[in-house]
Amino acid sequence: MSERAAFINQVTTAVPSQDVHKAFLAWAEQRLPDERQRSVFRRMAERSGINHRWSVLPTTAGGGSPVADGGLYADAPPPTSERMRIYAETAPELALAAIAKLDAGAIARTTHLVVASCTGFVAPGVDQIIARRLGLANHVERTLIGFMGCYAAIAALRTAYHIVRSEPAARVLVVTVELSTLHLQFTDDMEALLGMLQFGDGAAAAIVSADATGLRIDRPFAIAMEDSETLIQWAIGETGFVMQLSGEVPGRIGSALEKPWIRERILDAVDAGKIDSWAVHAGGRSILDAVQRGFDLPANALDRSREVLADFGNMSSSTLMFVLAAILRQSDEGERSGVALAFGPGLAAEGFRYERAA
Template identity: 65%
Template structure:
């Protein structure tokens, strides 16, 4: 696998630090959601919740109330908080969670001398942006070059790392701090339909921070790829409403992904021309068990090929753009990787990713 063209130095994902809040809201959500459904649909919801293979989802919402949907919780009232209240919470909690991830990163690699900051987030808006807030709290130089990637959804980590790679390829002395931070639990919707409730069942909060540079440490970042599936733009959506962002995740998504991966041309693009079985590290966005199953079956992967992705899903649920970074963090802990592929799906319906390999 070619990690760099003759005209460019190699680029490396040196290390990743991850962070989640300390409030587990998964069980409380299930109890709340099933009570909103007619009796005939509760059994189906219970089966789907059990099948989701998610044990924990973490939230920045205060744990002091016990549950966000319980008495005294953020969503306790008959009318849920408006978008302004949710964005006010985002402005405080998103930078704090991001900084916790940077602290975990700093335990692994020096975070001094940062020249560029790339931040991805799709669960909130604030101006000045969280990139500026984070830069100020980290005491980064006022001259640090900032890029804020917003509202791209679950594959935004790919866009962020791809941007960092482009920067280092053009400026080999650059040290790029990449942050993904998502607070999905700020967007609970008071619906009584099973499909949106099952969509909300997937999502939790999390943040990751990575250092990308020309230093040969970690994983070499290879060629990126991107594609958009035809006639699929309504399958994954975030709709901005007066009560937060409403997620629409169609049950057709796994089937459409499996159908796309049946195309040998697309698979060759994803694997850099190798057979899927030759890839020894798959970092697939843990968007849900059915999505991971679709990828595994479509590519005829072995039963342990997506073990890192499945472990992230069990422990954290889907954290939108931060999820892929959590998977890559687990892969970085491996002893060796020869040929890796990162792959994520999101609104569009689009698939984006990149090749990666050993640092030497």
């Protein structure tokens, strides 16, 4: 291996303890004005491929969900200030829960900390809070990647890749933490409710270094798709962060993957059928279907992404990290090469090729 190589040595994950998926489905269905819409919503929810989504929000005194009496969303949408207060308290805790599963010796040798999060803001930042709570040296270099959305994990790992390639002795702690359930919106718009039913909370942590173990990061890429900037939008409102997620996204992704120049950027002249494994951001069943059709992949090619979607939903930037964790955990000698790929606001696609260390 080249001395300039960078490897994802470990990836660990954490989710909160409360499963809110079924409670949200019942709440959302009640907001729709007629039975025809409710029937369509139920059918779409059943086809979503999601069984569980987890939230940092506490249960009520009676053990109910955030939309039950006494919950955060029981009566009226709370202001952004209240949501950010909860973020400041709980985002570091969830991030630290993921970090605690990493090898303690690797954490102690951290030289750089890269944190990605788009579901909240606090200053001093989550990066500083994490560094202080871990007792990292005060000269550890920190980078905070915010508001990039679902492909921020790629940006964080790519940042670590460049650090290690320029400083081979570096040991980078990469963290993603997303609290999407803090941004529930009160609406009777079916498209908005279908968008919200996908999102949950989760955190992940990784060690990236020159140590030749795990997955070697190779050939990062970034693609901004033309005339697509309105398809995924994420704005700060008076009652949380408001996402606009167009139903056109899967179709636009599918058509983009047919373009030779985009395929070349992602596959680097390798036939898609010769890629051993795929770490695709589980942004939704229709997005995974679009990628599978676009590259004409076998039926089981995106199984790990679909399993993450089923068990956790879309956790924004943390989702791809959960897929990478599964790839590292479920070692397969036949899986030597792979593609990590995520989509987000822009509409943009970002990713990298990876190879399993010998």
